[in-house]
Amino acid sequence: MDRLRWFGRSDTLFVFLAILLPLFFSIANSAFNVTTIPFNQGYLPLFGDGNLVRSPDGKGVRLLLDRFTGSGFISSKLYKHGFFSANIKLPSDYTAGICVAFYTSNGDVFEKSHDELDFEFLGNLQGKPWRFQTNLYGNGSTNRGREERYRLWFDPTKEFHRYSILWTAKNIIFYIDEVPIREVVRNDAMGGDYPSKPMSLYATLWDASNWATSGGKYKVNYKYAPFVAEFKDLVLEGCPTDPIQQVSDAGVCVEKEVNLNSQDYAMVTPERRLAMRKFRQKFMYYSYCYDTLRYPVLPPECVINPLEKRRFKDTGRLKFGGSHRRQSRRRSRTPVASNSEFDSNM
Template identity: 35%
Template structure:
C-alpha cells in the first residue's frame, strides 16, 4: 500500500531548514488596523471587525510576502448579514496588481452563506467562483488559508482545497510570481450586489455586524519595501542551502487525497464558475481549457 505524505506534515518537518518563516497567533506581531480603527475591537486573543451605518473596518499585514501560506480563523457575522461582505485576501499594489480573494457574502436569516473567490493577475480579475460551505461559518471559527508558490495558488477551508489556480505560463496565461503581496481583511457594506444580486439590502437595525478573528499565521518570505523586485526574486527562491517548504516538489500540485477533496467540493457545493459562463465568455479563457 502506497503511503501518502500530508503536505502540512511535510511543512512542519521542513521548518528546521527553512528561512524567513513567520508564524504567530498574536495579531499585533503581524498585523495592524488599516482603517476605521475605532471599529476594530480586541477581546483577549479574538479581534473583531465591526460594520455599522457609519463605517466598515479592516486590517493589514505589516509586511509583504513573496510565496508561502497565510491562514486566519474567522467566525462570520451571525443572524441577518444580508448586504455585508467579509473579505480575507492577499494583494500587491498598483494598477497591475496581483490579488487572491476570499469574499464571504452575507445572508438573510436562515439562508446559507456563500464564499466567492477571485484571482487577479496584472490587474485583471473576472475569475469569480462561488460556492456554498458545508457548515455554518457564523457559528464557530474555521480556518481559511491561501497557499502560493511558483506552481499554484490554493484556496483552502479547514485544510480542504476549494480552488486551485495553476501556473499555465506554457499556455500563455500570466501567473502571479513577481510582486510581493500584503495580507488583508475587511468588512463592508456591498448591498448593491452581495446578497441575491443586490435584491436584498442591508438591514441597519441589526447593526453592528461583527466578524471575529483569531489564529493569525503567515509563513512566507518577508519582502521589505526597500528591496527591489530582483532582490526579492533572489531572496525568495530556494537556492543552495536555503530551502523553502513551499518549493518542495510535492507542493507543486495537490496530493491525491486533496484532489479528491477538491472534486467533492466542486461536485457538491459549486454555485458559479466563470469557466462555464458562456454569456460572459463566449470564448473561454485559456486557463479554463481543462474544464470544457
C-alpha cells in the same frame, strides 16, 4: 434539520451524508502544521480603527460594522509568495448586504497593474446560508475576472473554520479547513495574468449593499448591528519583499520558497484531490471556466472536466439546483481592491 435542507432532496442528501461528509471530516481533522503569530507582530489596522477590537490574548481580532464604518486590517509587510491563513467566524442572523473579505493584494502599490487573490463571503437573509466566492487577478486583469461561487457544507457562524490561500510560483490553492476547494496551476499561456508581484494580506468587513445579496436587492439592516467577524490563529508564511524594487535577502527567500513548497499544505494528495472534486461537484454553483458567453475562448488556466461541464449552462451557472437570480454588481475599489464584473455579466 433545517440546515440540511439547503442541500436538496432527501436521496441526494443521503448520498452526501454517506460519502462526502466523512471524507471532509477526516481531512479537516488532520490539521496543517502551521505557526501562528500574534496580531501585533504581523498586522496593522487598515480602516475603522475603533471597530477593530484585539482579543485579550493578542492572538486575534474582531472586525465590526456599524452604521458609521466597517473595519479592516493589513499585514505590515508584503510577501513574494506565501501561505496566508486564519480561523474565521462570520456574523450571524441577518447579514444581507455585508461582505467579509480575506484576500491578498498589492493594489495600493500597483494601482493599474495589481495582483489579487480573494475569499469574499457574501451575507444573506436570516435563516439563509452564507455564499462565498474566490477570485484571482494578475497584472490588473480586472476585466478578466476568474470568479467561482460556492455554498458551504457547514454553518460558518457557529464556530471557527480555517480559510487559507497558498500562493507559489507554480500554483495557487484555496483551502477551507484542510480541504482544497480550488487550484490554479500556472502555465506560460497565462503570462502576466498569473499573480507575480509581492502582496499584502487583508481582512475587511464592510457595507456592500449595492451588490452583495441578490444583486443589491437586500441591503444592510443596521437594526442588527454591530455585525462582527472574528479572526484568530493568524498565519503568515512567505518572504517579505520590497514591493517596488522587489529586493530582499535572496538566500533567505530561496530557503523560504523551498520550505513553503515542502509543507503539508503544498501537497495535494489523492485524498485531498478527491475531496476537492467532491466539493466542487456538490457546492460550486458558478464557474467562469464554463461561462462561454463571457469567454468564447477558454482562459488558458482552465481545465475542463467533462462530467463537471455537463452540469453547467453556457452562463457558467448550474443547469439544475441554481437558486440565484441575475445580478448587477458595481462596486467601489475601497476598501476592497477587487473590481470583479461577475454579476454584471450574469
